[in-house]
Amino acid sequence: MFPTPIIQTSRPTQWLYRVGLPLALLVWLLPIIAVAFTSVRGQGDLANGNYWGLPTEWRILENYSAVFQNTPLAHYILNSFLVTIPTVIGALTLACMAGFALGVYRFKLNLVVFFLFVGGNFVPFQILMVPVRDLSLKLGLYDSIAGLALFHIAFQTGFCTFFMRNFIRDLPRELVEAARVEGASEIQIFFKVVLPLVRPAVAALSVLIFTFIWNDYFWATVLIQGNHAMPVTGGLKSLNGMWVAQWHLVSAGSIVAALPPVLIFFAMQKHFIAGLTMGATKG
CATH class of the missing domain: 1.10.3720.10 (MetI-like)
Structure with missing residues (x-):
């Protein structure tokens, strides 16, 4: 049967799969995570270059309400x-x-x-x-x-x-x-x-x-x-x-x-x- 089920492959292949899959998923999700964090940041975080860290000022309601009210x-x-x-x-x-x-x-x-x-x-x-x-x-x-x-x-x-x-x-x-x-x-x-x-x-x-x-x-x-x-x-x-x-x-x-x-x-x-x-x- 092709492709071979992962459980029937060799141990190194199974280990590579279990390590590589979460890493690939994380890399794929990184842009989405960055956009999600940016959507709740304040303008000051972006001006200071804080793109990947936790927001210093959480503006969840302010940003999402502004999107509908001001745009x-x-x-x-x-x-x-x-x-x-x-x-x-x-x-x-x-x-x-x-x-x-x-x-x-x-x-x-x-x-x-x-x-x-x-x-x-x-x-x-x-x-x-x-x-x-x-x-x-x-x-x-x-x-x-x-x-x-x-x-x-x-x-x-x-x-x-x-x-x-x-x-x-x-x-x-x-x-x-x-x-x-x-x-x-x-x-x-x-x-x-x-x-x-x-x-x-x-x-x-x-x-x-x-x-x-x-x-x-x-x-x-x-x-x-x-x-x-x-x-x-x-x-x-x-x-x-x-x-x-x-x-x-x-x-x-x-x-x-x-x-x-x-x-x-x-x-x-x-x-x-x-x-x-x-x-x-x-x-």
Whole structure:
């Protein structure tokens, strides 16, 4: 079996694993720990270069209340929800229908169409910046929440279709054939047979896409200019003063902005793990 379970490896390997894993986890968590401490520091600590030590002045309520009272962070978070939720719904809806067509039906260009969906994921999104911006200007979608959501739906549908097609294709084909024999229409098969069986996959994909879109910074700054439609990832940079660096407020805003994806993950953790492990074993 590969990879070999750690308990079956040699003692030096087990010792290296037990020592190396906590160290790797600590290194990975260091930036997050630094941001968390900075979010509760006073301005004096940052001015004196106290970035890693304990705060000399704890300003938990002051900093986090200032983020909402003195900055438009709440408006940025609302914009992120207005972009992320329609994107998740739109991308999953298109992906489930496309995945059903590619996974259930057998037609000559099935693989060609599937590879078109997959191939889009290999295009570096940076080279699309100029044409996408020009297209958004021509369509009147530039600097708008609707425009950003529509482009996110277009970009995410390829990956979602790849994900859903593989899950739907692994379903027992006899279930679809039996439903057809019973007189069910293709729409009924899609809604009453296929979708209930791939619900864990849909849940897992929704968590992934929600996280991807919520954390997007590139397209948020390329397609949005004004604060009226700016998501929270792009809006965090405005929490810094023009003349004075307010890193304690930026850090507090970053912690607040990171909470929705974390809460979504823990709320759907059971479905997320079930979706990722679906089909991994055969009973």
